[in-house]
Amino acid sequence: MSKLSFKTLLVLIFLSFNSFSQKKTLVSKSTTESIVVDGKINEKVWNSAAVASEFIMFEPDNGKPISPDKRTEVKIVYDNTAIYISALLYDNEPDKIQKEITNRDVFGVSDHFSVYINGFNDGQQDFRFFVSAAGVQMDCLATEDFEDFTWDAIWDSEVVITEFGWVVEMKIPYAALRFGKAEKQVWGLNFMREIKRDVQKYTWNRVDTKIGAIIPQAGILEGIENIQTPTRLFLIPYTSAYYQQSDIGSDRTFKAGLDIKYGINDSFTLDAILIPDFGQTKFDNAILNLLPFEQKFEENRPFFTEGTDLFNKGNLLYSRRIGGEPTTIPNTSDAEEITNYPSTVNLLNAVKISGRTEKGLGIGFLNAVTEKTRATIFNNDTQEFRKEVIEPLTNYNMIVLDQRFNQNSSVTFVNANTTRNGAFRDANVSALLFDLNTKANTYNLYGDFKYNSINTIEDYDGFKTELGLEKTSGKYRYGFSGKYVSKNYDVNDLGINFYSNYHNAYAHASYRIVNPTKVFNTFRINEYVNFEVDNTSKKLQTGAFGTEIKATTLGNHTLELLLELSPLETFDFYEPREYGKYVFIPEKVISIVNFTSNDNNAFTIIAQPTFTKFNEKGRNTYGFYFGPKYRFNDKFSLAYAAEYTKLNNDRGWVGFENSDIIFAQRNREILQNDLVGKYSLNNKMTINLTARYYWSYSKNKDFLTLKDGGYLIPNNTYNLNKDRNFNSWNFDLSYSWWFAPGSEISILYRSYGLERTSQVEKDLSRNLKNIFNSDLTNVLSISVRYFIDYNTIKNKF
Incomplete structure (x- = not known):
């Protein structure tokens, strides 16, 4: 090869790489035309708007261009109120588009289209808006470490299934975003399309999975200029009524209150809650907690x-x-x-x-x-x-x-x-x-x-x-970290922290594939080592070596494995319940295996066996989680989960005798059953069922005294009954109707009961009978929340 041709080749390679990694830019078009969000895309302004296309696969085959028969074309226009997005999502087999109807913020088995917007273009946080092929909305605030789907914005969307695929139209008000005051806005922007049946995701601006950060790899949105955004003031009044009945008696309660959201400017928002009502929030999963925390x-x-x-x-x-x-x-x-x-x-x-x-x-x-x-x-x-x-x-x-x-x-x-x-x-x-x-x-x-x-x-x-x-x-990644926590480190008045008075060293190294192989769609293995040493005694409280493997097969089943070895003597500085005391923990090995089947199937399962073996005669812990789910159709599904754990010859604190700290050698069993059902009348109206039964006991066999040095010796005098039997029942049946943007009517029937006793009952049927014969509390409630936009009121009056 001649020098000239070699140099030419280098230039071509450089230009090719540079253009591939270059950020795409989409220019939004201003409009004064009234746009109706109906999924028809028939307003004139759409004909002259710029097109975002040529999507690239995000996963599993990162970097692969989308096929012509799945091409995706997206446009953005704007006015002083909002940005409007139209997306044509072509599909050569439109009858195979997945479109399960779910609750808001639940993805389900559906194709999805989403837009990621960063109003400051700082590469650090996205406002993400998703629409499923069933028309269900999801939204979140996203950083590199976390997606917060508890955040809910008020925006409009409509979906239409067509002969060529499906169409999405969205209206995202400026009130749902955050951005600066510049006359010419420059935003970070990306679109993502998920084709669920193929388990594939595509983005408009390529996201290279060899790079850990996703948000900085967005494209650019330009063209939004000189917008005069409306006042961001939203009032959400609510009213709720409760009827509660138990063996003690009955009670009626009426509540009313107000949430206020005010946009101080386009960047800052004030949220206030006056006379709060949390009566319809999800119940807490109470457990038999024998830990020191x-x-x-x-x-x-x-x-x-x-x-x-x-x-x-x-x-x-x-x-x-x-x-x-x-x-x-x-x-x-x-x-x-x-x-x-x-x-x-x-x-x-x-x-x-x-x-x-x-x-x-x-x-x-x-x-x-x-x-x-x-x-x-x-x-x-x-x-x-x-x-x-x-x-x-x-x-x-x-x-x-x-x-x-x-x-x-x-x-x-x-x-x-x-x-x-x-x-x-x-x-x-x-x-x-x-x-x-x-x-x-x-x-x-x-x-x-x-x-x-x-x-x-x-x-x-x-x-x-x-x-x-x-x-x-x-493909190869690694990390090192160290920490020091002082004796009196305490953030538990507004935060939560259990461990203090130790220093730590941690290291990990991992390997992953970024494109499918002949066996796996995805594969990742991580090796880690973790040591924690008590500051005062210099004794080891954690000394672990671990291997984590996570892989997805070509059939899109997920396999996970954790194997952790603690080959050194360690000590627990919290279980004795007295500062300066500690108890010996023998060497142990922990193993966890998880199998999750392809959720495109109507019937799916999650199976997870676990086993922990201590270097102590007869002491081990084993458990199993089994979670089948059946999707009868796009509206109706039922999921059941059973989780069982058995602790043989477990050792734990039970009390004090004079100045002695008393432990017990005990057997424990934990059983939890969950049933979740969903029936969607449409994408705004759902009926949901959540039921949970939890039972656990702790049966003490021998009592032990903790001696200096952290070791236990037999105690033949302690005779208090420290056995425990715990039953908990929760049942929620709810109806929810989002009758207008941000406005909801919800009806909830709730039944719950809890039984604690020192008499261990190992017969499950008797435990069930006991909890249902106990003082169950039954609550029927109805709540109405209505979203009011100040601008709507202003325009009317």
């Missing part, structure tokens, strides 16, 4: 889940603290007993402000106030009642400042403060975080420093710091 519950209240991505920076917010359990127990004499101890504290009001400036500074402010709560105490000698404050008037406050730069990096400051009225515990936590990525998104350096100050009977301070480095691109 509280059970962590999911947040189901919309105000604390929607748009809280900023407030989750640093993991200092566990919003269930707000309106959760009281933090103190009243002092009582021998003659007194507590006759009424409220399980939760009422939330009076809450407000949050969040947004981001044009220079990338995100600002978040969250404030909530809970009311003074009292317990009732009865004196058996004087026959008098008295009340004592168990939670004073409390103010919860969080401030977040998050500066983004270089498209993919950020530095964040967080302050979380809890102030209780009077001589009760106060707390303040501050954190500085950084997340730095190279320009090409190949390496990531991250870390934090968190400091807490607690004001109580004895004031104390604590801190936690972490530093990590990762390679985040290519």
Whole structure:
């Protein structure tokens, strides 16, 4: 080959690579024409709008162009109110388009079209809007680490199945987005199309999966200029009525309140909730908790889940603290007993402000106030009642400042403060975080420093710091991190943290394929090692080596394997329930296998056996999860899940005897059954069933005394009954109708009961009989929420 031809070849290769990696640009067209979102795309402005096409496969065969018979053509126009999107999704077999009707934000077995919009074009957060071929909407706020589908925006969409495929038309109001004040807007933009039956996803601007970051690989939207956006003020009044009945009696409750959403400008939004009502939120999955830590519950209240991505920076917010359990127990004499101890504290009001400036500074402010709560105490000698404050008037406050730069990096400051009225515990936590990525998104350096100050009977301070480095691109990736947590690190007034007083070293290395092979569509293997050492005793509390494998077959079944080996003696510093004490944990091996079948099939299953073997005679844990699901048609489906765990010769704390810490050698069984059903009348109206039965017991065989050094010896004197039997039943049957954008009528029937006893009953049928013969509580409720746009009212009057 001549020098000239070789140089020419190099230039061609460079130009080819450069053009392939170059960001695509779509220019939006302004319109004054009234656009009806009906899926017909018949307004004149669409004829002259620019077209986004030539989609590229995202997965599984990354980089492969879409076939001509699946070509996709997307256009965007805009006015002063919203952007409008039309998409023609061609399909040579339109009768095979998957279109299961689901609840909002549930993907199901459907083809999907979505648009990803980043109004600041900073490569860090998308506003994502999805529509299924059945017309169901999904939306989320997305960062590289997390997709928040609890965020719900108000937008319009319509879908039409045609002879050539299907058509999507969308209207996304500016109120559903965040962007700067510039006269000429430049937004990050990408479209994604999912062809469900082939388990394939395509994007307009290519996303290279060898690069860890997805959002910075978006294209560009230009052309939106000189828009005069309307006032963003939305009122959502609600009213609800409850009828509750149990063996104790019946009760009727009527509630009314108001949510307010106000756009301070196009970048910042204020959310306020006045007289909240969370009576129809999902029930908590209560368990028999024998661990030294509280059970962590999911947040189901919309105000604390929607748009809280900023407030989750640093993991200092566990919003269930707000309106959760009281933090103190009243002092009582021998003659007194507590006759009424409220399980939760009422939330009076809450407000949050969040947004981001044009220079990338995100600002978040969250404030909530809970009311003074009292317990009732009865004196058996004087026959008098008295009340004592168990939670004073409390103010919860969080401030977040998050500066983004270089498209993919950020530095964040967080302050979380809890102030209780009077001589009760106060707390303040501050954190500085950084997340730095190279320009090409190949390496990531991250870390934090968190400091807490607690004001109580004895004031104390604590801190936690972490530093990590990762390679985040290519087939081979690796990372290293280390952390130090001080003795008095405590963020549990507004956050949640169980472990303290240790330092840690962690490393991992992984390999993945980015294109299908003859065996797998996807494949990833990760090796890791993790060591944690107690700061005071210098003893090991974790020493683990692990292998994780996840693969998808050519038939789109998923296989997962975890094998973790702990070959060294370790110690548990929390189970003894006394600071400075610890108990020996023998060497162990953990194995978990998971099989998930292709969800395109009408009948699918999830099967997951687990096994843990301790280096101690007869001590092991095994379990099995089995979850079949059958989709009868696009409207009706039923899913069942059974999870069983058996712990043989488990060892755990049961109490104190004088100055001794008492453990028990025990057998435990845990059984949980879940039934979930869905019937969709249409894409706005659904009937849902959720039922859960949970049973667990702990049967003590021998008692043991914890000695210095962390080892246990037999105890022949302790004879208290510390056996446990726990039954929990929950049943929800609901009807939901989204009768207008953002407006919903919901009817809920709920039945629940809980039984705790120290008499172990191993017969399942008797346990079921006991729970249904207990004091079941039955609730019937109806709730109406109506979305009001200030501009609609203004135009009418």
